[in-house]
Amino acid sequence: MLKVINLKKVFTNEKMFGKGKTEVIAVAGVSFEVKDGTIMAIVGESGSGKTTIARCLAGIEIPDEGEIIFNNEPLMFDTKEKRAAVQYVFQDTFGSLNPRMKIGDIIAEPIGFHFNKTGNELRLGVIACLESVGLKTEIENKYPHELSGGQRQRVVIARALAMRPSLLIADEPVSSLDVSVQAQILSLFQKLNKENKISIVFITHDLRLVKSLADDIIVLKDGKIEEQGSVENVFCKPKSAYTKLLLSSIPGNPQK
Amino acid sequence: MNKMIMTGAIAAVLLILSAIAAPLLTSYDYKTQDISIRLSSPDTKHIFGTDELGRDVFSRMLYGARISMTVGIIAVLISALIGILLGSVAGYFGGLIDNIIMRFVDIMLTIPTLFLILMLIVFLGPSIINVMIIIGLTSWTDIARLIRAEVMSVKKLAYVDAAKLIGLRKRTIIFKHIMPNILGPIFVYMTFGISGAILTESGLSFLGLGVQPPYPSWGNILTAGKDYIHTAWWMVFYPGLAIFIAVFSYNILGEGLRDYFNPRLKKENK
Amino acid sequence: MSVIEIKALSVDYKLGQKQLLHALKSVNLAIGAGEALAIVGESGCGKSTLASSLVNLLALNSISSGTVLIDNKNILEMTNKELESVRGVKAGTIFQDPAASLNPVFSVKEQIEETIMAHLKIKDKSKLKEMAIKLLEETGIKEAQRVYESYPHQLSGGQQQRVMIAIALSCSPKILIADEPTTALDVTVQAQIIELLKRLKKERNLSLILITHDLHLALDLCKRVIVMYAGEIVEDTIMQNKEASAHPYTRALFEIIPDINENKREFAVIPGEVPDLKMVMNECYFKNRCHKVGEKCGKAHPEMVNGVRCFYPYTKERVKS
Numbered sequence: 001m002l003k004v005i006n007l008k009k010v011f012t013n014e015k016m017f018g019k020g021k022t023e024v025i026a027v028a029g030v031s032f033e034v035k036d037g038t039i040m041a042i043v044g045e046s047g048s049g050k051t052t053i054a055r056c057l058a059g060i061e062i063p064d065e066g067e068i069i070f071n072n073e074p075l076m077f078d079t080k081e082k083r084a085a086v087q088y089v090f091q092d093t094f095g096s097l098n099p100r101m102k103i104g105d106i107i108a109e110p111i112g113f114h115f116n117k118t119g120n121e122l123r124l125g126v127i128a129c130l131e132s133v134g135l136k137t138e139i140e141n142k143y144p145h146e147l148s149g150g151q152r153q154r155v156v157i158a159r160a161l162a163m164r165p166s167l168l169i170a171d172e173p174v175s176s177l178d179v180s181v182q183a184q185i186l187s188l189f190q191k192l193n194k195e196n197k198i199s200i201v202f203i204t205h206d207l208r209l210v211k212s213l214a215d216d217i218i219v220l221k222d223g224k225i226e227e228q229g230s231v232e233n234v235f236c237k238p239k240s241a242y243t244k245l246l247l248s249s250i251p252g253n254p255q256k
Numbered sequence: 257m258n259k260m261i262m263t264g265a266i267a268a269v270l271l272i273l274s275a276i277a278a279p280l281l282t283s284y285d286y287k288t289q290d291i292s293i294r295l296s297s298p299d300t301k302h303i304f305g306t307d308e309l310g311r312d313v314f315s316r317m318l319y320g321a322r323i324s325m326t327v328g329i330i331a332v333l334i335s336a337l338i339g340i341l342l343g344s345v346a347g348y349f350g351g352l353i354d355n356i357i358m359r360f361v362d363i364m365l366t367i368p369t370l371f372l373i374l375m376l377i378v379f380l381g382p383s384i385i386n387v388m389i390i391i392g393l394t395s396w397t398d399i400a401r402l403i404r405a406e407v408m409s410v411k412k413l414a415y416v417d418a419a420k421l422i423g424l425r426k427r428t429i430i431f432k433h434i435m436p437n438i439l440g441p442i443f444v445y446m447t448f449g450i451s452g453a454i455l456t457e458s459g460l461s462f463l464g465l466g467v468q469p470p471y472p473s474w475g476n477i478l479t480a481g482k483d484y485i486h487t488a489w490w491m492v493f494y495p496g497l498a499i500f501i502a503v504f505s506y507n508i509l510g511e512g513l514r515d516y517f518n519p520r521l522k523k524e525n526k
Numbered sequence: 527m528s529v530i531e532i533k534a535l536s537v538d539y540k541l542g543q544k545q546l547l548h549a550l551k552s553v554n555l556a557i558g559a560g561e562a563l564a565i566v567g568e569s570g571c572g573k574s575t576l577a578s579s580l581v582n583l584l585a586l587n588s589i590s591s592g593t594v595l596i597d598n599k600n601i602l603e604m605t606n607k608e609l610e611s612v613r614g615v616k617a618g619t620i621f622q623d624p625a626a627s628l629n630p631v632f633s634v635k636e637q638i639e640e641t642i643m644a645h646l647k648i649k650d651k652s653k654l655k656e657m658a659i660k661l662l663e664e665t666g667i668k669e670a671q672r673v674y675e676s677y678p679h680q681l682s683g684g685q686q687q688r689v690m691i692a693i694a695l696s697c698s699p700k701i702l703i704a705d706e707p708t709t710a711l712d713v714t715v716q717a718q719i720i721e722l723l724k725r726l727k728k729e730r731n732l733s734l735i736l737i738t739h740d741l742h743l744a745l746d747l748c749k750r751v752i753v754m755y756a757g758e759i760v761e762d763t764i765m766q767n768k769e770a771s772a773h774p775y776t777r778a779l780f781e782i783i784p785d786i787n788e789n790k791r792e793f794a795v796i797p798g799e800v801p802d803l804k805m806v807m808n809e810c811y812f813k814n815r816c817h818k819v820g821e822k823c824g825k826a827h828p829e830m831v832n833g834v835r836c837f838y839p840y841t842k843e844r845v846k847s
Contacts, residue, residue, distance in 0.1 A: 045712035046683075060417050083423035096414035100436045110422045148799060159418065178568045179739050180796040183782040187793045205713060212784045212791055235786060249717035250786060252742025 001199055002034040002057070002075075002167060007066035009052050026052040028223035029066070034167070034216075039193055039200045041210040041231070043246070044220035050203045053220075054171045057201060058088040070167070084114050087160035091172040093152035097144040103130075103155055104140030110162045125162070133158045133188060150181035157188065161196075168192070171203045186213055207246055211235055219243050261516060264447075264509025271502055275321035284312035286319040287470045295488045305490035307480060317494055320472040324502070327388050327457045327473075332449040334392025336399055340442065343403025348411065348430070358404070364397045373456070377465045387466050391453050399445050406438040440517025447510035451503040458499050474499050528556040529701055529733045530580065535592035537575050537584060547803045549575040551757045552592070554830075559700065562727055562734040564744030566779065567754035570800045573737050576754070577705050580735070581613050596701070615645050617701040618694030623710045624686035628678040634689050635674050638662075638696055645697045661692040666722050684715035691722065695730070702726070705737045720746055741779045753779065756801050756811035760835040763842065772832075772839035774818040810837070 009027040027049040034040045044050045055061035057068065059077045068075040070086065077083045090096035097106060104126055111117055111125040127137050133154040144152055153173060160168060170189065174182040186209060192198045202214060210217055210231060217234050219226040219242065227240040238244045247253065274281060284302075290310035298305040304313035346357040373390050380386045410416065411434065419433045454474075460466030461475025469476060474495040481491030537550040550572045557563055565573045578584050579594055582601045594601040596616055604612065613619070621627045629637060638658040642648055648657070655674075662670040665688040678686055687707060694702060704723065708716035724747055727734045738744050744751055745766060753761040753776045761773040768780040781794035798815045801807075810816070810823040822828075822837040829835065 045714065058421060060420065077423070080423055083421075088417075088421050090414045090418070092414050096418050098415045098419075098433055098437070109419075109424075113422055113424060150799065156418075160421075163422070178570075178800075179779070180568050180782055181799070183793040183795045184797075187795055190792065207713065208784050208786055211786045211788075212793055245714055247786070249713045250742075251716070251720070251740055251746050252783075253786065 001036045001071055002201075003067075003069040004033070004053075004057070005031050005067040005069070007031070007053065007056060007068065008064050009049070009056060009061065010064050025223055027056070027063075030218075030220075030223070030225055031066075032218055032225070032228060034199055034201060037193070037197050037199055038215040039189070039202055039213055041202045041204060041214035041217045042220060043204055043207055043210060043217060045205055047222070048220040049223035050205075050220050051171055054088070054169045054201065054203045057167075058086055058169045059083075060088070080114055084110075084163035085165055086167045086169065087163055087165035089153070089156055089160055089168065089170040089173045091176060093149050093156060093176060094144065096156050097152060099144055101143075102140065103142050103144070103147070106144075106155065107140070107158055107162055110159060114163050129158045129162045130155075132161060134184075148181075149177050150184060153177060153181075153185055154188070157185075157192075161192070165198060167199045167201070169201045169203070172205065173202075174209070175205065182209075189213065207250055219246065258512050258516060260508045260512030262512075264505045264507075264512055267501060267505030268509055271321060271498075271505070272325055274318060275325050278315070278318035278322060282312065282315040282318055284315040286311065286315045286472050288312075295484065295491075297488070298490055304494045305488065307477070307488075307491055308484060313477070313490060313494060316472040316477055317474070317498060320474045320477055320495070321498065321502075323384060323467055323471060323473045324454050324457060324475075324499075327384065327391070327467075328450040328454040328502075330388045331391035331395070331453040331457075332446050334389065335394075335396035335449060336442065336446055337396075338393075339396040339399030339445075340403050342396070343400040344407050346400070347404035347407030348434075350408075354404070357400070361397045361400055364394075369394050373460065374463075374465065377460065382460075382465045382468055384467050384471065387457055387460060391456050395449065395452070395456075399442075399449070402441055402445055403438065406441055407434060410434050410437050440513065444510050444514045444517065447506050447513060451506035451510075454499065454502050454506075474502075527559060529559050529561075529596065530555075530557040530735075531593075531595040532556070532576075532580075533593045533595070535576075535579060535590065535594060537572075537579060537588055537590045539585065540587045540589065541804075545804060546589075548806060549588075549757050549803060550579070550590075551806075553757075553759055555752065555759065555762070557701075557733055557735065559733055560727075560731045561750065562736070562748040563750045563752060564736045564738060564748040565752045565754060566738055566741050566744050566776075568739060568800055570803065571754040572757040573754050574705060575757075577619075577703055577735065577737050580701075580703055581617050581619060582609055583613075583619075610645075614641060614694070614699065615697045616699050617703060618697070618699040619703045619705065620687070620690045620694050620707050622706040624683065624690045625678065625710075627690055628686060630678050633675060633677050634658075634662075634681075638674075638689070638693055641693050641696045657696070658692075661696055662689070664695070664726070665689070665692045666718070667692075682715075683711050684718060687711060687715075687719055688722070691719075691726070695726065698730070699732075701733045701735070703735045703737070706739070707736070708743070709738075716743075723747060740783065741776075742783055751776075757803060758811070758835065759830065760812070762830070762833040765842075769843040772834040772842045773836050774816050774838075774840070775812050777840060778815075778817075810835075 007027055007030045011024045011026055013022045030053060042050045042053060052061060056063045107126045107129050108122055112122055117125055126140060130137055130139060135151065135154050174185050177185060189200060190213065193200055204210065214231050217231050218228045221242050226242045227234055234243060238247060288311065293306050294308055294310040296302060296306045302312050302314065304317060307313055342357050346354040372394050376390045377386065416429060416433055419429045457466055457473065458475035461473045462479045464479065466475055467473035477495040478492055485492055532553055532555040535550055535553045539547040539549055541547050553576060565576060567573045579590060582604065584590060590602055596612060601612060635658060638661060639654045642654060642657055648654055659670050659674055662673055667673050667685060667688050673681060673685060708719050711719065723734065726732060736744060736747055750764050752759055753773060755775050761771060761776045763771055765771050768777060771777055778796045782796055784793060796815050801811050808827050810828050813819055813823045818838050820838045828837050
């Protein structure tokens with residue numbers, strides 16, 4: 001359903017005085033494919049370009065080179081349907097919710113915009129959305145700062161689901177959460193994948209999450225793919241030395 | 257609501273109300289002279305005493321409040337209008353436009369404001385209107401910088417990205433997601449700005465370059481009183497007190513608003 | 527002989543009017559010389575408060591009672607001047623975010639030498655430099671000379687944390703407190719820092735206190751694990767794997783981190799969230815999230831018995847040592 005061909009992204013910092021220009025190659029030619037209804041994990045350390053790829057897939061960032069094919073046509077966001085199809089879950093649960101809006105209004109905004117619902121119909125939509133991510137409906141009258149990190153991340157997921165996407169990009173969605181809450185959110189992603197048939201691109205630095213979660217994996221380093229394949233193959237028979245290093249760095253791994 | 261906002265707001269509203277209701281609160285006209293009772297100390301008839309021309313200080317103060325408050329508020333509105341416009345344009349679009357606006361701000365900041373104001377007044381002549389416009393035109397740089405920084409930081413936040421991901425129009429994003437989140441600093445700046453403008457106006461009038469007699473302002477009542485400070489203390493005490501109360505109440509109102517608009521602080525107070 | 531002895535330590539935080547958050551509830555703990563101990567729990571369990579009270583760095587709105595003895599002196603009753611002879615000298619501390627703990631306007635040289643000068647009263651410049659370089663080399667920094675002259679922003683996250691460790695060790699403390707020292711770092715760097723701490727502990731015979739939310743990481747470095755929940759110690763055991771633990775919470779903490787050597791497609795979940803620390807209840811605080819709950823759990827608050835605070839603990843597997 002999603003095909004990425006030779007994706008490149010370079011960030012330039014122009015200095016105000018003088019001619020100095022610094023270029024940072026964030027993504028240096030990356031190609032991969034996400035099959036319908038699967039979870040793809042993109043793993044890498046800081047500076048590997050994984051967030052940039054995610055932002056390009058969601059249309060927040062525009063790639064410099066390469067093609068992104070989504071459902072057999074170039075990825076564009078020119079209609080409401082196309083915009084709704086690809087949604088994004090942020091790492092920072094606090095920053096991704098407008099602090100001045102109540103949870104109910106945050107969820108209502110995309111439903112109202114995409115499905116032209118108002119009044120009672122809109123409210124029912126909001127409630128259904130909150131329930132689908134395991135939140136109680138009382139929460140709709142609260143503000144983001146009144147919620148815990150886990151609850152906020154569920155709200156962010158609910159807002160994305162409100163648009164009924166077929167592809168969900170999740171950028172380190174659990175790394176700012178407590179260990180016990182991480183597992184809850186990961187189970188939620190699994191449920192969405194299985195029950196709602198949503199394909200997921202899951203960005204993370206934590207290899208431990210990937211084994212139970214994803215079907216396929218990409219290991220990134222310095223904007224390039226070090227290794228890619230099915231999770232089983234990469235975990236059991238890693239080919240690249242870097243993947244081996246990553247695996248042996250996992251705390252509590254007896255392999256080292 | 258916190259106590260600072262309440263106290264500041266009550267004091268500020270009382271000042272504005274008493275300025276509006278001036279004719280109801282006093283039976284004396286602010287410019288009627290009566291030399292026979294000049295410099296009489298406060299009593300039941302003239303509760304703040306009379307000045308060197310026998311005018312009632314209380315009525316002059318009330319009408320002076322009208323002028324001081326109007327100057328303060330209009331001057332701030334002028335500076336906020338310019339500042340918000342230039343600041344948000346610079347912050348939202350960035351690049352060359354930002355560079356041009358901000359360099360202009362830098363140039364403005366290199367000129368000492370007080371000298372600029374004094375110079376302009378000398379050229380344009382002292383009058384209430386000129387004082388308002390000149391204070392407004394010379395004090396927008398701070399708010400422009402503030403708004404630019406706010407817009408730039410809010411623009412980068414994930415919830416603005418989230419709004420783009422919904423597909424919302426630019427206008428909706430700016431007015432629903434960016435503006436409400438910088439409204440706090442704007443209000444805070446404006447309340448501080450009013451107290452600053454009142455002080456500047458008082459200073460100018462004290463120097464004889466602001467509001468001209470016979471119109472009263474707190475500054476020029478103070479000027480008239482300074483010659484009689486040893487014999488008629490009420491002529492400097494009351495206008496001085498009024499300036500103090502006005503500036504103080506707008507300042508604590510501003511401080512209170514600043515805390516109120518900080519959602520993180522609000523969370524901790526709970 | 528214990529280096530640190532904590533007796534009946536309680537810490538409350540004042541929240542607004544009349545509300546108290548009970549961050550630590552009567553904690554007892556003794557740490558021996560050369561012992562490596564991990565304090566594990568979710569956030570809001572009191573592990574960071576416990577760490578801060580060890581060097582009396584508690585927030586201003588806190589009220590503490592009980593004693594924290596370091597070399598038989600009560601830290602909680604010390605004046606600021608007396609505390610100076612403890613912080614850094616007897617106990618060094620490293621924190622989660624090295625970038626935030628290093629002062630960006632001073633070079634590494636100035637920051638290390640400042641600590642040595644303040645505590646050891648050494649003024650000789652060449653001697654100071656020699657000591658600083660030696661410390662940096664000891665923490666595994668390859669280009670010690672270059673790092674010595676650098677400013678924090680010129681270093682990578684791993685190097686910054688090594689510099690923090692060098693500063694913490696500059697006065698040769700016998701105790702090292704590491705508060706989530708690798709959370710902000712990449713996995714590969716994390717593994718290196720853990721190896722470094724392991725080596726330093728051995729070479730310097732340090733008493734190491736590691737605060738972490740990651741039980742697997744804790745076991746890589748420490749034999750003894752203290753598990754905290756809702757401001758209390760719920761388990762204090764020498765363990766090397768899940769089977770050696772007894773408290774249902776400890777076991778749950780093991781299970782929620784997926785094991786990459788297993789082929790499981792689902793995540794173990796601890797339902798719900800950490801309880802409200804404002805309440806004091808006469809029941810087990812873990813009751814509502816526990817899968818091994820029995821009738822006693824709601825009726826009384828469990829006491830520590832054999833290193834476990836639970837009415838229905840698992841049987842520990844024997845530890846061979």
